[in-house]
Amino acid sequence: MENIAKEKSIYSFFHSIGQKMLYQIWFSGFTIVLFFKALLQMRFAFAKRREIVKQMYVSGIKSMLVCSIVALFGGMILSLHTGVELKRWGQQDVVPTLMINVMNKEMGAFLTGIILTAFSGAAMAAELATMKVSEEIDALEMMSINPVRFLVMPRIVALMIMLPTLSIYTVILGVFGGALISYFQLGLTFEDYYHRVYESIWLKDMYVGLLKSLVFGIIISSISCANGLIAENGAEGVGRATRISVVSSYLMILIVGYFITALFYGGFL
Amino acid sequence: MIELHNICKRFGSKIVLDDVSLKIEDGETFVIIGQSGVGKTTILRAIAGFFNPDSGEVLIDGIHMDRATSRVKANLREKMGFLFQSGALINWLSVRENVALPLVEHRIGTKEEIDRIVDEKLELLQLTDAAEKMPSDISGGMKKRVGLARAIVRNPRIILYDEPTSGLDPVMSAKIDELIIKMKNELKVTSIVVTHDMESAYRIADRIAMIYKGSVLQCGTPEEIKNTTNPFVRQFIEGRLHGPIEV
C-alpha cells in the first residue's frame, strides 16, 4: 500500500514538473508568435501613430525622472568604486574610458531595460490583463478588431523606439555622473574627462548597445503583452500576469544580454 | 436562423455545457434564464464563436460558426452585436469614441456620417449628456447602456444581450425592454437575451429557455413557462428558497 502511495506521489511530482515545462514551452512559443504577428501589423503603424505616440509618452516621458536618477547615481557609484581604487595607483585617468565603455556596451541598455520593465512592462501586462478579464478583448474580437493591431503592435513599437532612445539618455547621464565624481573626488577637470571620453567612444560599442536596447524593448513589450492577453480569473489574474511578466522580463534581459555580448565580443564576430 | 446542435463544452474537468440544442428563428426574441453559473454566458459565447465546442455544432443562417476560419467568423460577426455582462468598454476612450469604435476601426463612413450615427444611438439610449465622459466616470448602468449603444451601432441583425437590465433602475429596464421590442418589430432583429429579471422576460420573450446545470430544462412560450409543471422551473420563476434546485 505504502509503495503504491509513494509511486503515486513520485508520479504526480514528475507529472506536475512536466506540465509546467510544457506550459513554459507553449508560452514561449505564444510570445514569439505574438511578436511576429505584431511585426506583420507594423504596416499599420502609421494609421496607429496616435496610439504609438501615446504609448511612447507613457513609457518614455513618465519614466524619465526615475531613469535620470538611476543613470546619474549608477554612473556615480561605478566611477566612485573604480576611481577611488584606481587613484591609489595613480590611474584615475582611466575612469573616463571605463565609464563610456561600460555604459555604452552594457549598463545603458541594461539599466533602461530594468527601469522600463518595472515601468511600462508592468503597466502593459496589468492593462491588457484587466482588459482580458473584463471581456474587453472579447469585445474587440466581436467587433472584428484585431487586438494585436489595436493593442500589442503600438506597445511593441513604442518600446522599440523608446528603449534605445532612453538608453542613449542613460549613457549620457551615467557618463556625466562619472564626470562629477572625477571632478570632485579624483581631481580631473571636466575638459580632461570629456576629452578622454570622446577618444574612447567606439562605434561598435555604440551599435551593440543600441541593438541590445532594441532587443530588450522587444522582449519586455512582447512578454508583458503576452502575459496580459492570457490572463484569467479576475483581479488575481491581473496580479499574476504583472508579476510573471516583470520576473521573466528581468531573466530574459540578463540571459539575452549575455548572449548578445558573447556574440559580439566573445570571438564569434 | 441560429441553431445549436448538441453542444458540449468542458473547461478543465468542469462540464459547463452538456448537450445543449436550441433553434432560434429569425426575428424572434429568445430569452435564456437560469441560476448564476449554469452556463448562460457560455451559450452566448458559443453562438458568437468565442470557442470551439468539444462536440456539436453552431450554425448561423446555415453557416458553421464553430471551427470557422477567422474570415468567415468576421463576416458572421459583422451581423451580430454582443452586449457584454460588464459592458466591456475600452477604458481610455470616451463614451462617444467607444460607441464609434467599430465604425472608426473599419472605416465605415466619413467623419460626419459616423458622428451622426453615434449621436443617434447615444440619443436612443439617453446618453447624450455623457458623450464626452470617460468610462471610469460613469455608473455601472450607464456603462451597460454604452455597451448596448456600441453593440447596435452597425445595425446588426442578431443581438446577444448578456443581462442587459441588471444594474439598471426599473424605469431604465423598461426602456431597454421597449428598445428590444422596437428593434424586433421595426428592424426584424433577432435577439437572444440572458436575464434574471422574470418580469422583463415575460414582457419581451417569444420563447423562454431555462438552463440548469449546463442543459436546457424547458423551452417554451412565456405562457407555457408561467404554467409549467416542472418543479425546477416553478421554483426558479417563483424565486422560492426551497425546492428541487440545490443552492
Ligand SMILES: Nc1ncnc2c1ncn2[C@@H]1O[C@H](COP(=O)(O)OP(=O)(O)OP(=O)(O)O)[C@@H](O)[C@H]1O
Ligand atoms: N473560460 C473559462 N474557463 C474556465 N471556466 C469557465 C470559463 N468560462 C466559464 N467557465 C465556467 O463555466 C461556468 C458557467 O459560466 P457562465 O459564465 O456561462 O455562467 P452564467 O450562467 O453566465 O452565470 P452568471 O449569471 O453568474 O453570469 C462557471 O462555473 C464558470 O466558472
Ligand SMILES: [Mg+2]
Ligand atoms: Mg453570465
